[in-house]
Amino acid sequence: MADNLVFYKETEFKDTEIGKIPKEWEIVKLGNIISLEYGKGLPQSDRLEGDIPVVGSNGIVGFHNMALTKGPGIVIGRKGTIGAVSWIDKDYWPIDTTYYVKTKRSDIFLRWLFYVLLLIDLTKLHLADVVPGLKRELVYSQKLPLPPFSEQQQIASILSTIDEAIQKTDEVIAKTERLKKGMMQELLTKGIGHKEFKDTEIGKIPKEWEIVRFQEICEKLKSGGTPSTKKPQYYNGDILFVKIEDITNARKYLYSTSTTITKEGLNNSTAWLIPKNSLLLAIYGSLGSVAINRIEVSTNQAILGIVLKRERAETEFFYYLFSNLNLKKFAKQTTQANLTADIIRKLYVPLPPLPEQQQIASILLAVDNKLELLRKERTKLETLKKGFMDELLTGKIRMGVRS
Structure with a gap:
């Protein structure tokens, strides 16, 4: 993403059947720009050791040694978690409870399309249907605003940057939670600075406890x-x-x-x-x-x-x-x-003696406070992403290069 890229509020719109959109954008039906292909069953017993993601209706459910289709790609829940949308970075195997997306036009940037499908919220489309499952015709009938290819790339780049920050935050949270678990096990059984231990009904504990x-x-x-x-x-x-x-x-x-x-x-x-x-x-x-x-x-x-x-x-x-x-x-x-x-x-x-109880609690509380800050940061990033999706994908906010 260029350093001299700036955001500005769009002022020139045109009226369409889905509302106001920037005048140079077009309206398309999803069915005219994508096809939804059926995934293929792959029971756990048939999977071989490998690093190819096996993708179900709500994301990765395992791994295999070969792919059904090339990545990166978009997978949509057909049954189970109906309408859930997953992004897969590499070659993958979508199973039979899913659709995987193929584009029909060369001017569709796949990562941009992923965010559009999230914004549309396909999970709502099946609610009026008697038979559980997501029908392709319902997806194909959805209309959306289509920006020029270069703008699709810019939008996807910004949202992907936020997603990367969310992923890094998730990794730090997971690492901190593992650290906390290890610290709890150590502090709640061995205490702080003890050298002598005794056997008890609940295992070895410090002699003074x-x-x-x-x-x-x-x-x-x-x-x-x-x-x-x-x-x-x-x-x-x-x-x-x-x-x-x-x-x-x-x-x-x-x-x-x-x-x-x-x-x-x-x-x-x-x-x-x-x-x-x-x-x-x-x-x-x-x-x-x-x-x-x-x-x-x-x-x-x-x-x-x-x-x-x-x-x-x-x-x-x-x-x-x-x-x-x-x-x-x-x-x-x-x-x-x-x-x-x-x-x-x-x-x-x-x-333990009361002062040691308080000291142990204080150490673990410090880790909890760090986790709380990380979770708040993640919530802020999710809010930022949602705001950008609402504004960028509808053309209310545009991007241009600073002259």
């Missing part, structure tokens, strides 16, 4: 309850009501919930008010998911509220400890694996 039943360091450990949904007066109050999805969405700290209840709803159920900076632990569904509530909350019966004895236990430390534990192995196997309050109470846990 204790092993206790979890209930010994809890002020209160109790599940919640759901007020009757038949009583409207129990809902839309001032008390936050935590469900499993709120914990999984929180990532670590919980500040808000999708549902609230009233004082009357609280009093007429087994829900209780959990003080801020307590642990919230899922015991059904996404069991083992854990969060720290930054505000007073109540919960449903699928979540334990855990108030620790502050003089012995640091909430942040036990957040990381539970995040690192495989609690599923302690679950009762019924129709689905569930934990109980009693199982959690009787768990043996390591108990």
Whole structure:
């Protein structure tokens, strides 16, 4: 992309059946510029070791030693994740739940077309159809504005640059998450600077650490309850009501919930008010998911509220400890694996001295803070990309060379 390329707002438009577009652009039907070819089945048992991507309806699903078609290319979900659009940089094998794109005209830049297909959002096209799947005729009927080839290249270059930044950010996030996982394993079992260790019920731990039943360091450990949904007066109050999805969405700290209840709803159920900076632990569904509530909350019966004895236990430390534990192995196997309050109470846990708990939590919190900054940066890049797609692919914003 040229260094002297500048952006400017387009002022000269023409009216078309899809709205205003720059006067020198044309309107085309997708069916006039591309064909959608059927992928070919390739069962796992037939795949041989290699580095050729095998592409399903939502991206790469494996690898093989030979390609069905040349890359780079665009793959569209025909069944399964219907309408999902994937870009493949090299030769590849699209399987039979997909279409792969071939262009009919030499003035179509494939990478630009990829972004156009993302903007069109093909996932919506099948919704009115009785038979699940994406019909080619529906895709072919879509009309879009077509800029000159050179501008297609410029648009694709800008959006690809943002995509590269997103990919690099994803790589740093993945690397940092691996680092955090290793640090948690090390710090939560070996502590900081210890030389002597002892064998215990839960494995080797530093000699200075204790092993206790979890209930010994809890002020209160109790599940919640759901007020009757038949009583409207129990809902839309001032008390936050935590469900499993709120914990999984929180990532670590919980500040808000999708549902609230009233004082009357609280009093007429087994829900209780959990003080801020307590642990919230899922015991059904996404069991083992854990969060720290930054505000007073109540919960449903699928979540334990855990108030620790502050003089012995640091909430942040036990957040990381539970995040690192495989609690599923302690679950009762019924129709689905569930934990109980009693199982959690009787768990043996390591108990370092309180200052060491705080030091371990502080180290891991620093890594979490770095991850949060990286995720925010990724969100900014995604927002930037969406904005550029909306403006550049419709011609509202154009590019030119500075004279």
